[in-house]
Amino acid sequence: MRTRTTSLRRKEEIAGYLFILPWIIGFAVFTAGPIAFSFFLSFHEWNIFNKMKWIGLKNYARLFSDPLFYQSLKVTLEYTVIAVPLSLITGLALALLLYPKVKGTSVFRTIFYTPSVLPMVATATLWIWIYNPQYGILNYLLSKIGIKGPDWLYSTEWVVPAIAFMGVWTVGPNMIIYLAGLEDVPQVYWDAAKVDGANWWQRFRYVTLPLLSPTTFFLLVTNTIGALQAFTQAYVMGGGGQGFGAPANASLFYCLYLYQQGWSWFNMGYASAMSWILTLIIFTLTMVIFRTSRSWVFYERG
Amino acid sequence: MKPFGRFLLVLIIIALMISSLAYAKKVYIRATTWDIAEGVKWIKEVFKEYEKLHPNVVINVQSITQGYSDKLVTSIAGGTPPDIFMWWDYPRLASLGVLEPLENVVDFSGVYPTLVKWVTYKGHIWGVAKDWTTRVIWYNKKIFDKYGVPYPKEDWTWEDFLETAKKLTHPKDGVYGFAVVPDPYAWEAWVKMNGGDYLSPDAKTMKGYLNSKQTIEAIKFLTDLYLVYGVSPSPSVREAAGGTYAMFESGKLAMIDSGSWFIGYMKARNPGITTKELAKRFGCTFLPHPKGKETMTMLHNAAWVVPKKSKHKDIALDIEKFLAKEGGRVMAKAGWALPISDKVAKELNLYSDPILGVFLRSLPYSVKDPSFLKREDWWKNFSKYIGDAFDMIMLKKMTVEQALNWAVDQSEQALKREGK
Amino acid sequence: MKRSSIKLLVLYIALISLSVVFLMPFLWMVTTALKGSEDEIFTYPPDIIPKSFHFENFKRVWELYPWLTFLNNTLIIAVLSTVGVVISSSMAAFAFAVLRFRGRDKLFILVISTMMIPYYTTLIPQYILFAKLGWIDTLKPLWVPAFFGSAYFIFLLRQFFKSIPVELYEAARIDGASIFQTFYKIYFPLARPAVITVIILHFMAAWSDFFGPLIYLQSEEKYTLVLGLNSFRGMYYTSWHYLMAATIMVVTPMIVVFLIGQKKIIGGITISGMKS
Numbered sequence: 001m002r003t004r005t006t007s008l009r010r011k012e013e014i015a016g017y018l019f020i021l022p023w024i025i026g027f028a029v030f031t032a033g034p035i036a037f038s039f040f041l042s043f044h045e046w047n048i049f050n051k052m053k054w055i056g057l058k059n060y061a062r063l064f065s066d067p068l069f070y071q072s073l074k075v076t077l078e079y080t081v082i083a084v085p086l087s088l089i090t091g092l093a094l095a096l097l098l099y100p101k102v103k104g105t106s107v108f109r110t111i112f113y114t115p116s117v118l119p120m121v122a123t124a125t126l127w128i129w130i131y132n133p134q135y136g137i138l139n140y141l142l143s144k145i146g147i148k149g150p151d152w153l154y155s156t157e158w159v160v161p162a163i164a165f166m167g168v169w170t171v172g173p174n175m176i177i178y179l180a181g182l183e184d185v186p187q188v189y190w191d192a193a194k195v196d197g198a199n200w201w202q203r204f205r206y207v208t209l210p211l212l213s214p215t216t217f218f219l220l221v222t223n224t225i226g227a228l229q230a231f232t233q234a235y236v237m238g239g240g241g242q243g244f245g246a247p248a249n250a251s252l253f254y255c256l257y258l259y260q261q262g263w264s265w266f267n268m269g270y271a272s273a274m275s276w277i278l279t280l281i282i283f284t285l286t287m288v289i290f291r292t293s294r295s296w297v298f299y300e301r302g
Numbered sequence: 303m304k305p306f307g308r309f310l311l312v313l314i315i316i317a318l319m320i321s322s323l324a325y326a327k328k329v330y331i332r333a334t335t336w337d338i339a340e341g342v343k344w345i346k347e348v349f350k351e352y353e354k355l356h357p358n359v360v361i362n363v364q365s366i367t368q369g370y371s372d373k374l375v376t377s378i379a380g381g382t383p384p385d386i387f388m389w390w391d392y393p394r395l396a397s398l399g400v401l402e403p404l405e406n407v408v409d410f411s412g413v414y415p416t417l418v419k420w421v422t423y424k425g426h427i428w429g430v431a432k433d434w435t436t437r438v439i440w441y442n443k444k445i446f447d448k449y450g451v452p453y454p455k456e457d458w459t460w461e462d463f464l465e466t467a468k469k470l471t472h473p474k475d476g477v478y479g480f481a482v483v484p485d486p487y488a489w490e491a492w493v494k495m496n497g498g499d500y501l502s503p504d505a506k507t508m509k510g511y512l513n514s515k516q517t518i519e520a521i522k523f524l525t526d527l528y529l530v531y532g533v534s535p536s537p538s539v540r541e542a543a544g545g546t547y548a549m550f551e552s553g554k555l556a557m558i559d560s561g562s563w564f565i566g567y568m569k570a571r572n573p574g575i576t577t578k579e580l581a582k583r584f585g586c587t588f589l590p591h592p593k594g595k596e597t598m599t600m601l602h603n604a605a606w607v608v609p610k611k612s613k614h615k616d617i618a619l620d621i622e623k624f625l626a627k628e629g630g631r632v633m634a635k636a637g638w639a640l641p642i643s644d645k646v647a648k649e650l651n652l653y654s655d656p657i658l659g660v661f662l663r664s665l666p667y668s669v670k671d672p673s674f675l676k677r678e679d680w681w682k683n684f685s686k687y688i689g690d691a692f693d694m695i696m697l698k699k700m701t702v703e704q705a706l707n708w709a710v711d712q713s714e715q716a717l718k719r720e721g722k
Numbered sequence: 723m724k725r726s727s728i729k730l731l732v733l734y735i736a737l738i739s740l741s742v743v744f745l746m747p748f749l750w751m752v753t754t755a756l757k758g759s760e761d762e763i764f765t766y767p768p769d770i771i772p773k774s775f776h777f778e779n780f781k782r783v784w785e786l787y788p789w790l791t792f793l794n795n796t797l798i799i800a801v802l803s804t805v806g807v808v809i810s811s812s813m814a815a816f817a818f819a820v821l822r823f824r825g826r827d828k829l830f831i832l833v834i835s836t837m838m839i840p841y842y843t844t845l846i847p848q849y850i851l852f853a854k855l856g857w858i859d860t861l862k863p864l865w866v867p868a869f870f871g872s873a874y875f876i877f878l879l880r881q882f883f884k885s886i887p888v889e890l891y892e893a894a895r896i897d898g899a900s901i902f903q904t905f906y907k908i909y910f911p912l913a914r915p916a917v918i919t920v921i922i923l924h925f926m927a928a929w930s931d932f933f934g935p936l937i938y939l940q941s942e943e944k945y946t947l948v949l950g951l952n953s954f955r956g957m958y959y960t961s962w963h964y965l966m967a968a969t970i971m972v973v974t975p976m977i978v979v980f981l982i983g984q985k986k987i988i989g990g991i992t993i994s995g996m997k998s
Contacts, residue, residue: 027832041843
């Protein structure tokens with residue numbers, strides 16, 4: 001009997017490696033090299049076209065005395081803190097609205113998804129209009145309730161929140177992933193809760209949310225990574241698209257600054273050091289989420 | 303026939319066959335540009351002239367508008383650059399040893415000396431200008447007529463300019479005199495004609511130059527137009543109007559500081575419009591100058607450059623030779639771009655053109671020693687600090703003096719940090 | 723009225739009013755695409771209905787580029803890479819979620835870590851790698867890597883596989899099913915909503931990718947739809963009505979794919995039947 005289990009375990013072990021073999025090959029061939037290269041680069045001065053020069057930890061030392069590094073970090077963290085909860089909550093809310101199988105659900109799902117398939121330029125232009133302090137619909141609506149809206153994209157205080165709010169329109173992927181999560185939940189659970197006399201909120205809080213926790217966990221991790229790497233939004237929107245980090249570096253997102261250092265100024269070594277600091281930050285945050293997940297993510301519904 | 307004669311004949315026939323085969327074998331040249339639509343069409347026309355002279359060469363033009371430099375930089379780094387491409391920031395690429403110097407191959411004698419000077423860096427010439435523009439003041443004649451303001455002269459002072467802008471500003475009608483758009487590159491002309499500068503002559507520092515009395519005065523003049531005199535629309539008002547050009551064209555903005563791009567903008571919207579027709583609605587003139595001083599302007603020039611790793615470098619260099627000799631005739635004749643050779647300009651009688659003539663005459667007033675050519679390795683940083691300072695002024699977070707001093711401080715610290 | 727129908731009414735009101743908000747960008751694109759000139763496009767407040775309808779904008783856009791070639795290239799990339807991603811990612815996800823092998827969790831952290839490094843810093847070495855393989859100006863860099871899995875989708879599918887009770891696996895194994903059969907016959911169909919989601923999300927991402935094709939493709943006959951689309955955006959001047967007409971042509975197939983695809987998410991074989 002013992003030998004049988006060990007041979008079964010052995011088979012499982014071998015199968016495990018075989019199943020992830022494609023990924024391992026791909027990693028070795030396409031990913032590992034470039035990643036190692038960029039790590040190696042972060043200890044060099046390199047302007048892309050000439051020989052690298054070893055400078056040890058100098059890039060990192062420079063980074064920690066660069067005020068724009070701190071500025072870009074601050075901007076990105078502020079964005080992440082607003083954008084991630086916002087897009088998770090909106091995604092879940094839309095998914096819950098679209099879950100009941102009433103007539104026309106699939107049309108509504110598609111409608112809610114359309115902004116997510118449009119190129120960023122198209123939606124950005126519209127947002128720039130919405131945010132326009134003189135003629136935009138947002139400040140018009142605010143004025144109706146007696147609030148004088150700010151200059152949004154032209155204001156150092158509001159540009160980051162404004163860019164983060166844009167995300168509610170393109171929450172389609174979160175919505176569809178939550179929908180898949182809901183589809184995966186057996187109807188019996190809700191029925192059982194109903195029979196037990198649970199009201200709407202109780203059913204949501206004690207049945208739906210825990211059952212969706214693996215999905216929430218996935219979205220929390222990936223959206224956090226995405227937000228900390230945000231680039232296009234800032235590139236298109238800052239100061240109404242007036243340039244890098246406009247106005248006055250208030251929308252200088254981390255990856256925007258990284259891009260500027262590496263691709264506009266050809267300081268690729270410095271940019272690599274920046275990207276490894278970001279990777280370290282993301283890694284730490286992800287590990288924190290992973291650790292805490294044990295207390296709030298429930299996988300098996302046995 | 304002797305055997306030897308027969309052998310020679312066979313040899314000649316074989317040689318002829320091989321050479322004709324070689325002749326028939328096409329060489330494909332890759333050229334990249336950021337131009338689109340009609341711009342690409344005229345580039346293709348120019349290259350067609352070259353292909354006529356060299357039937358074995360086919361030049362494929364690739365138009366990339368978004369991510370142009372990303373794509374160029376990766377392809378150069380990966381060893382697969384185009385054979386010839388359009389570029390603007392030559393000092394940066396040239397100093398990194400990526401480009402092929404042209405002075406020994408191309409005859410630049412026919413090209414405007416200013417244009418050659420602006421592509422010369424570290425003693426080498428790096429490109430043949432595709433086209434160029436100086437910065438001028440464009441004005442909308444309809445607005446001037448409406449408020450009974452005389453059109454500006456070519457020789458006008460900052461005071462004249464301010465007075466004109468004030469008279470043209472009518473917030474009730476939503477009409478503004480002039481659009482203030484902070485831009486370190488464009489404003490260098492204004493700073494320099496007031497005797498100021500961004501950088502020291504050795505380009506080592508901005509201290510004492512960016513925060514000099516003359517520079518502060520010039521920047522104050524420009525930003526006051528918006529902050530004090532209110533003759534300029536805010537960025538959000540411009541944006542709501544669909545951008546500066548749209549606002550200018552639609553009669554809500556009387557004057558703009560811009561280049562010949564506005565001609566292209568109008569042509570894209572009114573296919574076939576000529577500069578003479580354009581001049582009925584719009585005029586352009588030199589930038590105003592401080593009293594008792596001479597006007598200056600900034601030049602923008604895009605040039606064709608050849609990367610060292612071009613697969614067909616000999617042909618690419620030959621194309622450069624051809625472009626310099628052609629002098630921009632094809633595009634100028636079509637009314638699409640300014641020629642790069644004075645001979646062509648005179649031949650086409652462009653000096654008498656009400657609009658193109660202004661650009662041609664202002665070319666010699668281009669700033670003599672532009673900052674971006676002074677120090678390529680650090681100019682991007684300098685201009686970022688200058689731009690940030692302009693933002694601070696326009697947002698009323700700092701006065702002109704505070705902002706420029708702050709920029710100098712930032713840059714001094716950064717220079718020290720980097721040990722430069 | 724019955725309570726349930728009041729509920730239904732509230733639901734519909736919510737859905738319809740939200741639809742207005744979410745349809746706005748698309749409607750704006752359609753009206754812009756039909757407008758005649760910039761003056762009409764940039765008016766405040768924007769006109770919802772154009773003064774006159776310029777359907778010829780679509781014709782003009784259609785004539786400017788070989789769109790069918792672009793479509794063909796886009797389809798090759800999108801279909802091949804979707805097939806690749808689904809097969810390779812679901813296999814890896816199954817292993818990470820269900821199978822027990824040494825170093826599993828550490829390897830999984832490594833998978834997630836590959837998502838953390840900003841794209842722009844590995845782009846040049848990646849380009850050099852593809853250049854060495856001779857893949858520049860071919861479609862290969864855009865679909866071949868998909869056959870080696872995507873960290874994002876491996877993670878997504880792992881979450882779904884992990885939700886399937888492990889007893890199911892044990893039972894199948896005791897019944898004599900091989901590990902591959904368990905994966906293919908039980909786990910894959912059970913995770914159908916997730917698999918369909920992966921197909922939709924990846925297909926759309928591949929379809930609308932701009933940066934990859936921009937960097938790796940050179941000749942026009944290799945272009946994708948999105949590259950063709952971006953030719954309407956100039957550095958100094960953009961013809962908004964053409965750009966929007968082209969955008970509609972490019973995104974409409976995606977919307978149709980979504981409409982069909984999301985229906986398949988519903989009505990997968992649910993676990994409930996087996997468990998209750």
